[in-house]
């Protein structure tokens with residue numbers, strides 16, 4: 001211990017300032033707690049700095065570029081369209097990410113949350129050490145909310161270095177690669193693969209399982225695969241990545257498919273095979289906190305670990321690694337510490353893939369409903385039957401509503417199509433509120449809008465379709 005290091009006292013301490021941590025800190029402060037937040041790297045966590053936000057910015061840039069190149073259908077032809085990727089990156093970093101992260105710092109300060117820079121280590125269930133470049137300080141706390149998030153998984157043969165990059169490297173490339181190989185066709189891999197395909201890269205995705213985007217249903221994924229095909233993206237499924245050799249100028253990737261060894265050479269190989277929770281090397285065991293399978297921390301319905309004054313939220317607990325899940329758990333944990341009777345209910349948790357077109361789902365699929373013994377049915381309404389989709393020139397896709405057979409209660413929805421990420425919220429609300437298809441059908445939706453697809457699907461579920 002540093003000479004003169006006497007412990008400072010904290011009420012509620014939050015470790016990590018991602019969408020879990022900063023939301024927990026603000027809500028705890030709103031509930032009257034005296035709160036401090038500890039962050040070792042960047043305010044806003046992965047989501048704002050090297051996740052959700054910058055990836056959506058690059059995806060948007062790719063769409064603008066494609067529209068500039070390919071709007072002949074609307075009678076619009078442009079010549080000499082060029083892409084200044086330095087400018088794209090500058091806009092993403094300064095025009096988007098920095099604006100949001102400074103907004104979070106402002107909100108934390110406005111709510112009187114003390115921001116402590118440094119890396120936190122537990123000493124026991126009441127004591128933390130925070131270490132940064134030039135100092136170390138001990139803190140005593142009454143309650144702690146751990147929101148330390150996750151980091152990319154490195155696989156054998158693909159050490160992150162040079163031309164072998166993780167998603168953060170993929171977001172911060174200095175140039176658009178001529179060729180890009182992606183290992184892992186999950187949401188992160190396909191989103192970034194799509195962005196770079198739109199920005200002009202020749203993209204190859206190597207996926208270990210039988211389908212890219214394995215968390216989405218086949219008919220939804222098929223639409224994304226068709227779009228990839230049109231853009232010349234190569235998808236190799238059941239491919240086992242073996243090794244990457246960085247040749248300085250380029251990188252050669254070896255993989256096995258159907259028992260045969262293949263190679264592909266590219267400017268970069270980006271490995272997006274999953275993420276590991278940041279629960280190691282921070283003394284959680286010294287605090288007595290149980291760490292379970294795959295590094296995840298088991299918690300109860302309020303986010304409490306086996307140690308009653310320590311909570312865990314976000315990517316370090318079970319469930320989908322999503323920003324809005326982390327923020328939701330944050331509010332529950334902060335309110336639970338304040339004595340409120342709250343608990344998590346994931347029934348209406350949406351998930352989105354920002355692919356072309358977007359995929360979004362909430363609640364149960366028809367297969368899941370049947371597995372749970374619910375007498376359910378599914379109806380499917382195409383985007384091609386919607387005037388707004390037609391006027392936007394984006395008619396690919398469909399919405400599927402899953403309802404109970406008896407009283408048409410909405411229990412799930414899946415959307416593949418333009419605007420799916422925004423449209424899914426109406427269905428999350430419907431599920432959360434226990435609404436049925438009639439409630440949606442009787443709600444007046446503006447015309448012409450993509451939202452009308454939800455109303456049309458509800459009418460279809462009731463057996464009274466106007467547009468099908």
Ligand SMILES: Cc1cc2nc3c(=O)[nH]c(=O)nc-3n(C[C@H](O)[C@H](O)[C@H](O)COP(=O)(O)OP(=O)(O)OC[C@H]3O[C@@H](n4cnc5c(N)ncnc54)[C@H](O)[C@@H]3O)c2cc1C
Pocket residue numbers: 015016017018019020021038039040041042043044045046047048050051052053055118119120121147148149150167188278282313314315316321322323324325326354
């Ligand atoms: C490329 C990419 C795209 C994504 N896109 C989406 C998307 O579109 N939508 C979506 O919902 N999710 C998306 N995600 C997932 C999302 O980013 C995570 O689910 C979310 O960030 C988890 O929030 P969190 O608060 O648990 O942790 P994080 O955001 O990971 O934040 C944890 C913070 O804790 C800090 N920390 C860790 N250990 C310590 C310590 N010992 N002391 C102090 N500080 C510490 C870290 O520096 C970090 O800032 C994406 C992820 C990636 C990588």
